[in-house]
Amino acid sequence: MPTKPKIFFDTSLCIDIARKIPADEWSKVSNRVFRKFRYFISPLTVYELVAGLASADERHFIQNQEAIRAVYPTGPKTFLPLLRAFIPAQLFRERVMVPPSIDTDFKLWVKVILKARSRKELESGKLGIGIKGRKGFGILLDGVNSQMRVIEDGFAGLLSFFRRTKAPTLTPDVWAKLILDAMCKPNTRENLHLVLDRLDAAYRFESRLWSFIEQSNYNFSKHRSELVDSHQLTYLCDSEMCFATSDKRLKKTVAESPQCARILTYEELRQL
Numbered sequence: 001m002p003t004k005p006k007i008f009f010d011t012s013l014c015i016d017i018a019r020k021i022p023a024d025e026w027s028k029v030s031n032r033v034f035r036k037f038r039y040f041i042s043p044l045t046v047y048e049l050v051a052g053l054a055s056a057d058e059r060h061f062i063q064n065q066e067a068i069r070a071v072y073p074t075g076p077k078t079f080l081p082l083l084r085a086f087i088p089a090q091l092f093r094e095r096v097m098v099p100p101s102i103d104t105d106f107k108l109w110v111k112v113i114l115k116a117r118s119r120k121e122l123e124s125g126k127l128g129i130g131i132k133g134r135k136g137f138g139i140l141l142d143g144v145n146s147q148m149r150v151i152e153d154g155f156a157g158l159l160s161f162f163r164r165t166k167a168p169t170l171t172p173d174v175w176a177k178l179i180l181d182a183m184c185k186p187n188t189r190e191n192l193h194l195v196l197d198r199l200d201a202a203y204r205f206e207s208r209l210w211s212f213i214e215q216s217n218y219n220f221s222k223h224r225s226e227l228v229d230s231h232q233l234t235y236l237c238d239s240e241m242c243f244a245t246s247d248k249r250l251k252k253t254v255a256e257s258p259q260c261a262r263i264l265t266y267e268e269l270r271q272l
Contacts, residue, residue, distance in 0.1 A: 003240070005262075007037035008080065009071055010232060010245035011048040013266060018066035021266070030073065032272045037242065039077045042235060044228050046071060046106040047144070050113065054145035058119045065114060072110045079107055083234055088183055090237045091198055102137070112137055170210040172196050175203050198237040201259040205230050208253050236262055244269060 017026050033039075049067050056064040080086060082104065088094040102108060116122035125138035176195040177187050185191055196203060209226060229250055235241050242262045245251065251263045 004036060004038050005242055006040050006238065006240050007033065007242040007244055007264075008040040008042045008235065009045060010042075010243065010247060010250075011045050011052075011067075011228070012246040013244050014045065014049060014067045014070040015052075016246045016266065017070035018063075029266075029269055029272075033244070033269055034073075034075055036272055039073070039075070040241070041071055041077055041079045041106070042232060043080060043082055043104070043106050044232055046110060048228055050109060050139065050141065051145040051147075051149075053113070053119070054141035061119050061122075062117070065116075068110055068113050072114065080235060083231060087179075087199075087234065087237060091194055092183075092185070108137070109139060112139060170207055172203060175206065198239075199234060201236050201254040201257040201263070202230055202233040204254045204257050205233055205250075233259075233263075 021029075046068075049071060052067070053061075053064055081089070082098055085096040085098050088096050098104070112127050113122060115127055119141065121127065123138050123140055124136070126136040127138060128136055173192055176192045176199075179195050179199065180187050180191055205226075209230070229247070232243060233250075233254065236243060236259045242264055244264045244266070246266050248265055251260060251265060254260050254263070
């Protein structure tokens, strides 16, 4: 029997499941999705959802938990590795060890959030988590949100800097070289081709962002979350991976990519 393809959900889809999509409709759609795909969870989706809890109305904490519940449904599921380990493994079959840490134990984050009955209880540090030697655990939502904003603001600031300094065009080879340099890999023609082939959608998305450098009225700070979109697309370097999103604009942006067929909008999920 052929192996089922993989799928993971974007933040936008999880929010829509919690707020817009009728429960009975999602029950039918998700049943089909989980029959046809192996379900995975992106750390980026979890991080973005948790950061969003910080700015949500505390009086509706229980309702706001539903987006977290959407990303962590009942049934089989697997958390994806962080990208710094995922990309080398997919492109070079290289194992990058990421030291275990509560700061990146997103399964633990989700379980604690879903166990909490209020934001106060979540942040108290007293929720039992079954870890020997630790009485309780908590998450400071404002801290998570601040970390996310620092990363996104840094990305927006970098693009603004490139605008001021009139940076050159982001050619495919320049972009691929940046990826290889980050992995300490040689910039051979073979490696450049490998990166551009396996990260095609991510390159096209970032190339579009780069094109806005020449548009002085484009405010990168108002679009800082696009850094997450770009990184989510990187998971498509796994040829078995599909990406479910409610963001039609995202799919349209990379419409010319061969990987676009593995980006599924909610409407496409309904038609499975």
